[in-house]
Amino acid sequence: MESVENKIEKKRGAQSSSEELQDLFCALAKAQEEMEVAKTENVNPFYKSKYADFNSVVKASRKCLTKNGLSVIQRVLTNGTDKMYLFTRLCHSSGQWIEAKMPINPPKTDIQSIGSYITYLRRYNYASIVGVATSDDDDAEAAMQEARENNGKPLTEGQASEIYMLLEKLAPEEEKKLLKWSQSDAVESIPRSKFNSAKQALVTKIRRNGNGEQ
Secondary structure, X not given: OOOHXXXXXXXXXXXXXXXXOHHHHHHHHHHHHHOOOOOOOEEEOOOOEEEOOHHHHHHHHHHHXXXXXXXXXXXXXXXXXXXXXXXXXXXXXXXXXXXXXXXXXXXXXXHHHHHHHHHHHHHHHHHHHHOOOOOOOOOHHXXXXXXXXXXXXXXXXXXXXXXXXXXXXXXXXXXXXXXXXXXXXXXXXXXXXXXXXXHHHHHHHXXXXXOOOO
């Protein structure tokens, strides 16, 4: 059975705004004239930098928006499959509206990571659609902190040993090629995220050499 969200999406199609927008734009211009800059009171633990969280963004803009007949609606909907999107709609009392759509692709699928990622998207889209000025510091990394930390880690001792064993079966210049490709100064410092690709490349070269290929 087709979901309600999917029916709404089909009915709406590719439309991202109402046909008329002059009243909305006029009201938004007035609201932005009075809008404050969102305060950067939170600290990103990964970069040790301050940023404006979602509450700060809303606090800096809500009174000005409502005063001018504007409101923001944010919903998480699907397209009839497992794919989720965040829809952010800026509405005016005249019935005019504009909407932004962003896919939800968190680096991890546990509930905490998904919640953190959606909170970031809500803040980012809300600030963008109403024009709230925020800090230049981007806390998107907070939602993807663990993924980035893992990608930046060097090979484990076992992985490095495996690479060395493969390199022993190849010409000495292959190690230099590998380090240049991985932008590393030693096998031990090759990023862990590149291990599988490096291993596969070396295995392929060994097989070619075994088959008499140069």
